[in-house]
Amino acid sequence: MERKFERLQEIIESHQGKVAHLIAILQEVQEEYRYLPEEVLTYIATAMKVSPATVYGVATFYAQFSLIPKGKYVIRVCDGTACHVRGSEPIHFALRENLGLTGGESTTGDMQFTVETVSCLGACGLAPVVVINGDEVHGQTTPESIVGAIKRIVSLEKQGESKSPSETGCCQNA
Amino acid sequence: MSSNGKLIIDGREIDIQGEKNLLEIIRRAGINLPTFCYHSELSIYGACRLCLVETDKMGLVAACSTPPQEGMVIRTNTLRTRRLRKMVIELLLANHERECTTCSRSGRCKLQLLAHQLGVKEVRFGKRDKKVPLDLTSPSIVRDPNKCILCGDCVRMCKEVQGLGIWDFAHRGSKTVVTTAFDKELSDVACVNCGQCVSVCPTGALTVKSEIDKVWNAIHDPDKIVVAQIAPAVRVALGEEFGLNAGEDVTGKIVAGLKLIGVGRVFDTLFTADMTTIEEANELLVRLEKNENLPIFTSCCPAWVKYCEQFHADLLPNVSSCRSPQQMFGSVVKKYYAKKLNKRPEDVFVLSIMPCVAKKFEAQRPEFTTGGVPDVDAVLTTVEIAQMFKEASIDFTALPNKAFDNPLGVGSGAALIFGASGGVMESVVRYVSGLTGGDEVGRIDFLPVRGMEGIKKAYVKAGGKILKLAVVNGLANTEKLISMLKSGEASFDAIEVMSCPGGCVGGGGQPEVNDTVARTRRAGEIYEMDRVQQLHKPQDNYFVVKAFEEWFGGVNNHETHHALHTTYVPRRRINGKPFIMNDSQSQRLQVSVCLGTGCYLRGAYDVIKEFNDLAENRGIAGQIEINGTFCLEKCDNGVSVNVNDEIITGVSPENAGEIFINKISPLVDKNLR
Known part of the structure; x- marks a missing residue:
């Protein structure tokens, strides 16, 4: 984590602490931490000489920013019109059931998986689409195929061969 | 945009007189277009859409954010504008908790007023179904998010005038709220309790935390005696709550009203304001002699004190150690006057009537207690005391004038002007001039520190030395002055800080409308009252001089330091968890x-x-x-x-x-x- 704190300061300095760069700074910081922790946002406000309420306002305005921790694997199920009519709902349901997510939960207790929906990924020809960590695209998915993909990730994790989240660019929002 | 020329408003030709927006011209022309989000002292936001007018070339525009142009033809009162204004109100009401009769803002709520004024008889849209909890954590301010109409007035007030930015918009679309950083409770963020956000809030979303019931209970408690003090800025504003003009002096009526509702002794904060001047001026003279902890900052304003504790802890040694007049009064009553009454400190209930919301916070500071009980038991704002008079069915304007009780009811003109920005400094100047110049000094009216300007600078010669003085109001202005001080751009010997624009006359507990016009009138009356006051300098106040001798055996000594001075603590701005930067292994x-x-x-x-x-x-x-x-x-x-x-x-x-x-x-x- 120490390395990441240095990174935080580096990010702010690379933008010369300019308030106009706040969104870019938040994006880069989120890439480091996988979310925007409260203390980090307060630190950014302090370093940039703006009020913490302003930083909080910007961070909550955009859907791409998250103030709660996300899992190592962020799974986005497209629920745009095309994906929806071709059965994104059963896929979403199967994913949540398989990962044991209940109620309003979107992240698993072990912080491995986060399941979200997204309005359109612009890949309607491949509907229904699921994207894992921003770069792993699964097209024409079925509940069975997506559960299979999750099982592969889990077994890779067990073998300890998995890619680290920063390599997969986990927090790139679509 | 042209600064002169003519335009047509509802068929009448009107001159443009350098106004920056249409709204100002339209209002000058006698058409008082309604607004929620327009305040001449704040930046233009253009969100409420109530000032919509029709123009010949641009169609519908918001008058507040449209610059005037030569030859423009404007219609303010058309079928369309009236319909739209009504609908705006309806939409706001649909999202607003409509329990109006029990709302503390009822009768003074701008939304309620405009709904009535614009003839909204029915709300065609649904009601908000969810009720969000209230934030009651602050000693001064209550936030009820259910009543917020998102006009953003509090956001801009806090950011632009106070430089704090406690409030901001968060989330988006229908989920938008005005809240603190991380939606924290108000007591967990850097709010200084000045109450300026309450002053501009058009609805009951931000209100003053009421202590009225506590005061009624004390009045009706046979074992207690209620001892009241009245701050200078209250007496020139309270009348506004009863339909009198801003700046009308109602001192005698307040005294009479308080006696009528059962307050045991009615005293004047001016008494201890004179004590404050004498202690603070002597503190300044000692510091000048030793050349340490200069410039001295005044400490009368509790919002400024909290601000300094949070943002400029390195300047705390410079802040005068004197308690504010309110707290000196509480201390003197509980420590000395209670004995005269043969009462224990807990049986004397000190009621403080202030133009200020931060005074509620100040009264609860742990430093200000005697024998384990608070020196000041309750603080009521100008608006709250008016409310008590209303609850008691008192015909305020018909009350006779009554005089304050003795001995704590006498104050000099120098104490009276504490209510306006620059007053404390002028009072110190009067005291020091009298001290160094003797009797032949006569009356001193120190004009350079008067007025509504944000930062005022002045020089005064005292004892062969030229003192550099600064007077500042509003915390954003204060921050400017402090950065000048820290960069070495300016240097001063003494600085008076008041957090509210115009000083206490513009306090967060004052009646609406609390704008520059009202503040100027109130301050004007204070100086007028000072002009005819026989006791001019603090040392002219025989009772105060006697009190110093009798209770403390002099001024600025060990005894006064115990009863009339205090200490400050650095304070964090925001409560939060520690920030882990290293993998945690607890053995290390x-x-x-x-x-x-x-x-x-x-x-x-x-x-x-x-x-x-x-x-x-x-x-x-x-x-x-x-x-x-x-x-x-x-x-x-x-x-x-x-x-x-x-x-x-x-x-x-x-x-x-x-x-x-x-x-x-x-x-x-x-x-x-």
Whole structure:
């Protein structure tokens, strides 16, 4: 984590602490931490000489920013019109059931998986689409195929061969 | 945009007189277009859409954010504009909790008023179904999000006038709310309780925390005697709550009203304001002689004191140690006057009537107690005391004038002007001039410090020395002045700070409308009252001089320091968890470096880096855990570091190595053994 704190300061300095760069700074910081922790946002406000309420306002305005921790694997199920009519709902349901997510939960207790929906990924020809960590695209998915993909990730994790989240660019929002 | 020329408003030709927007011209033309989000003292936001007008070339525009143009044809009153205005109100009402009769803003609510004025008889849209909890954590301000109409007035007031930015918009679309950072409770953020947000809030979303019931209970308690004090700015504003003009002097009526509702003794805060001047001026003279802790900052304004504790802890030694007049009064009553009454401090209920909301916070500070009970038991704002009179069915305007009780009911003109920005400074000038110049000095009217200007500077000759003085109102202006001071751009001997625009006459507890016009009128009347006051300088107040002799055996001595002075503590701005920067293994030596603003600006980040490098170099990185933390509340002494629960202050990037070698690495060695 120490390395990441240095990174935080580096990010702010690379933008010369300019308030106009706040969104870019938040994006880069989120890439480091996988979310925007409260203390980090307060630190950014302090370093940039703006009020913490302003930083909080910007961070909550955009859907791409998250103030709660996300899992190592962020799974986005497209629920745009095309994906929806071709059965994104059963896929979403199967994913949540398989990962044991209940109620309003979107992240698993072990912080491995986060399941979200997204309005359109612009890949309607491949509907229904699921994207894992921003770069792993699964097209024409079925509940069975997506559960299979999750099982592969889990077994890779067990073998300890998995890619680290920063390599997969986990927090790139679509 | 042209600064002159003519335009047509509803068929009438009107001159443009340099106005920056249509709204100002339309209002000058006698058409009082309604607005929620327009305040001439704040930036233009254009969100409420109530000032929509039709123009010939641009169609529908918001008058507040449209610059005037030569030859424009404007219609303010068309079928369309009336329909739209009505609909705006309806839409706002649909999202607003409509329990109007029990709302503390009822009767003074702008939304209620405009709904009535614009003839809204029915709300065609649904009701909000969810009720969000109220924030009752602040001693001064209550936030009810269910009543917020998102006009953003509080956001801009706090940011632009006070420079704090406690409020801001969060989330988006239908989920938008005005809230604090991280939706924290108001008592957990840097709010200084000035109440200016309450002043501009058009609805009951932000209101003053009421202490009326507590006061009624004390009045009706046969074992207690209620002793009231009235601040200077209240007497020129209270009449507004009963339909009188801003700035009308109603001192005698307030005294009469208080007696009528059963207050035992009615005294004047002016008495202890004179004490404040005398103590503070003597403190200044001592500091000038020793040439230490200059400039002196006044300490009468509790919002400024909290601001300084949070943002400029290094300046705390400069803040006068004098208690504010309110707290001096409480202390004097509980420590000395109670004995005269043969009462215990807890049986004397000190009621304070103030133009201020932050005074409620001040009264609850733990420093201000006598024998374990608070010096001031309840603080009511100008609006609250008017409410009590209304509850008691008192015909206020018909009340006869009554005089204050003795001995704490006498004050000089110098104390009266405490109510306006510059008053404390002028009072100090009067005292010092009288002290050095003797009787032949006569009356001193120190005009350069008067008026509504944000930052005022003045020079005065006293005892062969020229003193540089500054008077500032509004915390954004204060921040400007402090940065000038810190950069060496300006230097002063004494600075008066009042957080509210115009000083206490513009306090957060004053009646609406609380704008520059009202503030100027109130301040004008205060100076008018001072002009005819026989007691001009604080030392002319025989009762105060006698009190100093009788109770304290003099001024600015050990006794007065016990009863009339106080101390300050650095305070964190926001409550939060420690910020872990190193993988946690609890067996290791815990080192936390403060990353609060004060420490950050003094190079806390470089200190962490230095510590990390040294730990690495010395091969003890595995035995030590270096964290960042938010504010150890020792902000006045450079970067603070907490090592195994012991706080080391005064760390800087320059001495970080030395501190690490002498104070941190020996502990690691001990841990290993």
